Amino acid sequence: MRVKTRSLPSLIIVEIEKLDYHHYLPLFFDGLCEMTFPYEFFARQGIHDMLEHGGNKILPVIPQLIIPIKNALNLRNQQVICVTLKVLQHLVVSAEMVGEALVPYYRQILPILNIFKNKNGELPQES
Template identity: 65%
Template sequence: MPKKRSELKAEAFTIKATMKVAAVVGPPSAGAFKERPAKPTMLRKYYHRGDLPVVVNHIGNGGRAIKWKVDIYSLDYHHYLPLFFDGLCETTFPCELFARQGIYELLKIGGPKILPVIPQLIIPIRNAMNTRNHQVMCTTLRAIQQLLQSADGVGEAMVPYLGRILTVFNIFKNKNENCGDEVG
């Protein structure tokens, strides 16, 4: 009965790697695309304390929207717009709904109130992109699109901060998930 040769696993560039029975093991995965857990957001903390000026409005046929407890035109954008952008990291109900709908409605009527708040939005946008969660990244991209279309001068105001946001985009620029016939 012939003896079986057992393969020896060795790291690259070591003396063991030069042996005939050695199999060189590749490097570990760097984890560039690996999802990273999001820290608890301020939006969630405000929600649990009951300090958010919104509630869930259940619409017929199972739909959901948000209902403002206060007049939306009187909100302090320096406080609430960054708070809702911070909620972009959320993936659970109702905080995800509050973040998405809150951003949409505040940007829709914000006008000139939005431009001075741009520097405060960069860190929440970057934190959301750094989660590398597909759902969070798509939601964040939609929020950025809405932000850029919301008021005049927003694009120019974001130029100094693009380096901080585009680093994560650079990682994912060549990642292509083939959806087949689904275009979404």
């Protein structure tokens, strides 16, 4: 991750693998509620980058991700729901046992999806 600010003349470089996942991953998941560019882009890209490189650091953070996921789904915005579902798909395949770790939280995540289950072809496609 590279951060360059105008007030600091130096470039701060931190490898994604060295980030504190307990701090940054929930922060990016909070950004799932964003609908304005570039905030929604940064949140989505940050999540995907961290999931891609997180490995065994992801599983211990699962409990901290449930509330941001639930908040995003509760917006009932089709774009946000599509992005959140794609993030959930990536989350499940990102590390061993993540899918199993989500099972205790199904009661919090699944009810809102029941509202949208019949809108399969009507949701906007996002690449």
